[in-house]
Amino acid sequence: MSDRLSVTKTYKLYIGGKFPRSESGRSYPVSDAKGKFLANAAHASRKDVRDAVVAARKAFGGWSGATAYNRGQVLFRVAEVLEGRRDQFVSEVSACEGVPAKKAESLVDTAIDRWVWYAGWTDKIATVLGAANPVAGPYFSFTVPEPTGVVGVLAPQSSSLLGLVSVLAPVLATGSTAVVVSSAERPLPAITLSEVLATSDVPGGVANILTGRAAELGSWLASHGDVNALDPTGAAEADRAELAKAAAGTVKRVLSVPAEEPDWTAQPDIKRLRRYLEAKTVWHPLGV
Amino acid sequence: MPDSPFEYAPAPESRDIANLKPAYRPFINGEFVDGAGEPLKSINPATEEVLAEVSTASKSDVDTAVKAARRAYEKSWGKMPGAERAKYIFRLARLIQERARELAVLESLDNGKPIKESRDSDIPTAAAHFFYHAGWADKLDYAGYGPDPRPLGVAGQVIPWNFPLLMLAWKIAPALATGNTVVLKPAETTPLTALVFAEICQQAELPPGVVNILPGAGDIGAELVGHPDVNKIAFTGSTEVGKLIQRTVAGTPKKLTLELGGKAANVVFDDAPLDQAVEGIVNGIFFNQGHVCCAGSRLLVQESIVDEVLAKLRYRVSTLRIGDPLDKNTDIGAINSREQLTKIQELVDSGDTEGAQRWTSPCPVPERGFFFAPTVFSDVQQSMRIAREEIFGPVLSVLTFRTPEEAVTKANNTPYGLSAGIWTEKGSRILWMANQLRAGVVWANTFNRFDPAAPFGGYQESGFGREGGRTGLEAYLDV
Numbered sequence: 001m002s003d004r005l006s007v008t009k010t011y012k013l014y015i016g017g018k019f020p021r022s023e024s025g026r027s028y029p030v031s032d033a034k035g036k037f038l039a040n041a042a043h044a045s046r047k048d049v050r051d052a053v054v055a056a057r058k059a060f061g062g063w064s065g066a067t068a069y070n071r072g073q074v075l076f077r078v079a080e081v082l083e084g085r086r087d088q089f090v091s092e093v094s095a096c097e098g099v100p101a102k103k104a105e106s107l108v109d110t111a112i113d114r115w116v117w118y119a120g121w122t123d124k125i126a127t128v129l130g131a132a133n134p135v136a137g138p139y140f141s142f143t144v145p146e147p148t149g150v151v152g153v154l155a156p157q158s159s160s161l162l163g164l165v166s167v168l169a170p171v172l173a174t175g176s177t178a179v180v181v182s183s184a185e186r187p188l189p190a191i192t193l194s195e196v197l198a199t200s201d202v203p204g205g206v207a208n209i210l211t212g213r214a215a216e217l218g219s220w221l222a223s224h225g226d227v228n229a230l231d232p233t234g235a236a237e238a239d240r241a242e243l244a245k246a247a248a249g250t251v252k253r254v255l256s257v258p259a260e261e262p263d264w265t266a267q268p269d270i271k272r273l274r275r276y277l278e279a280k281t282v283w284h285p286l287g288v
Numbered sequence: 289m290p291d292s293p294f295e296y297a298p299a300p301e302s303r304d305i306a307n308l309k310p311a312y313r314p315f316i317n318g319e320f321v322d323g324a325g326e327p328l329k330s331i332n333p334a335t336e337e338v339l340a341e342v343s344t345a346s347k348s349d350v351d352t353a354v355k356a357a358r359r360a361y362e363k364s365w366g367k368m369p370g371a372e373r374a375k376y377i378f379r380l381a382r383l384i385q386e387r388a389r390e391l392a393v394l395e396s397l398d399n400g401k402p403i404k405e406s407r408d409s410d411i412p413t414a415a416a417h418f419f420y421h422a423g424w425a426d427k428l429d430y431a432g433y434g435p436d437p438r439p440l441g442v443a444g445q446v447i448p449w450n451f452p453l454l455m456l457a458w459k460i461a462p463a464l465a466t467g468n469t470v471v472l473k474p475a476e477t478t479p480l481t482a483l484v485f486a487e488i489c490q491q492a493e494l495p496p497g498v499v500n501i502l503p504g505a506g507d508i509g510a511e512l513v514g515h516p517d518v519n520k521i522a523f524t525g526s527t528e529v530g531k532l533i534q535r536t537v538a539g540t541p542k543k544l545t546l547e548l549g550g551k552a553a554n555v556v557f558d559d560a561p562l563d564q565a566v567e568g569i570v571n572g573i574f575f576n577q578g579h580v581c582c583a584g585s586r587l588l589v590q591e592s593i594v595d596e597v598l599a600k601l602r603y604r605v606s607t608l609r610i611g612d613p614l615d616k617n618t619d620i621g622a623i624n625s626r627e628q629l630t631k632i633q634e635l636v637d638s639g640d641t642e643g644a645q646r647w648t649s650p651c652p653v654p655e656r657g658f659f660f661a662p663t664v665f666s667d668v669q670q671s672m673r674i675a676r677e678e679i680f681g682p683v684l685s686v687l688t689f690r691t692p693e694e695a696v697t698k699a700n701n702t703p704y705g706l707s708a709g710i711w712t713e714k715g716s717r718i719l720w721m722a723n724q725l726r727a728g729v730v731w732a733n734t735f736n737r738f739d740p741a742a743p744f745g746g747y748q749e750s751g752f753g754r755e756g757g758r759t760g761l762e763a764y765l766d767v
Contacts (some may be wrong), residue, residue: 134741149748247538251750280727280728
């Protein structure tokens, strides 16, 4: 046995490109699948949610205004950095999900590939969903998809990395910005992902990751006046109706999600991208 | 009103063309039936005379209609080949065209809108919506939602009173094209053309139950929205009611689309073609008495030209003729109901109280009926109610800006996001503005253009979902 004592890490939130502790000062213990203590994670509060929404709104103009090519490059860069941290993710996924290393490797690889898949969509989605409208008159009319704004994401509770990537990457690919509440019991891969985001050209505030309880933080996201869409995937099924009701206060787009966590290893379609996009139709007269 | 060299003799359309009947009844399962609800009297808002008595649905009628729609969905419509569905919908389009004049007159009688608008805009566009969507029915594999996208089932639809038949077409045409069946509740004050449309469904030999029309008030709409056997809710109306509906539907598997209110900015730069811009401004706010969710109700004028624009605008507005909706010379018809007139009055009063400068067109206003003279407020501040709340009447609020960035900030300073207008000769600025504006429809050097091929719908609290185009089909497909 080595006589060297390892340096342990203090796990924090990721808001506006910075790593603050929770404003509340709270933390909660995180264990591995066998119940062994892993770390204390920051227990985000309502104020942290509000700070994260402010950061996400501030970042929205720049992120949505960036060229699709640029967003694709930035997101692909995330995949590159993910790849570099592969071993760390494998051990964290293995520990918190209680799956063997082989399985964890496969999950991490799929997560990295998923990120690459969504990165490639940034400059294709407008071609696929946009249109030149053949209107009955002397007008040029076209329709383009545009990001819906700030998206509140309650990340899947079970799939700590692949699930998280599958719900976060489509938000960012559309040009929307995100406030994510991680899996409560399995937050470590989410925290490591925020370190990846912080070091891979993603502007601060574009993705904000809070560790905490979906049951507590979800309602603040759902009722927040400056959140445009809500993904309730990580909420308990019993809480979803209340969240959707709260979301109605500002006519939020609420993702329709399956009752149980889906199989994230299945290849997704563009449904999640579509949900975070508005269609803008522009008209101009034709003439000389 | 300026001394006009033109005086027009009245040119009234004959109201006999409307084939007005003394009584109208709900349409359930292919038949006109007596509704068990309290009958209502639909009145002509231009004269306050009763047009007809309309039997309304009760809660049990809602259930009967949903059951009929479910049966029709399962037995015939849902499994019918798209090509056959298409032919039925083409029939509906053609029958609307054939009866266009009757429908236009009836619409103007019931709603109060000028005949020139119902005749040239509402009814032809309604027919166009059926024609456009009919063609989709057998081409859904190509709509971009994967092969063989499935319908949702029974669609419950609630529509407003501002474009009664056109909103019906926006709702029913895509629902039928995608294989859904429909229970539709027209607005309480404007049920008549919807019930003539029911006759058209009979003439088209549409299978019973595919389309059901239930006149009634808000409680019947609420019953329909809450009905457990309805798979999809489509609503056009106020943001306030939209939020209630979103709350009701929350936690259910029902799919929802909402087309809600708006407070559109119409932005005029100093290099705009001013005469065209003034026409666009007038069309943007005074079309359909301003009863338009995407009306250009906030005029943002570059400061350097505000006096010139206001002068031209006031002159032009003072030439608008307000009066008998059936007169072909009428530009502005009647406000749809006394209730709406009161709301407009209240908001206009708040403009006075909060210190905006009010100008009202000097045009003569009929003594009987619900009318409101075109009104333009200048010196409007963003904090005033008339700049924030939807007035839904012929009332324009004028604000100013100096830079394009300021115009964008002010235009986007609203919880709504349905539409916007831009007036400038500079193409690059148009495209830049169109990018910056958070609105579902942006009209540049034009306003209030609609087409079934062009998706329409809002950002933010103007609702979600689109109507029209390929995008609009999504609302009625399980994708």
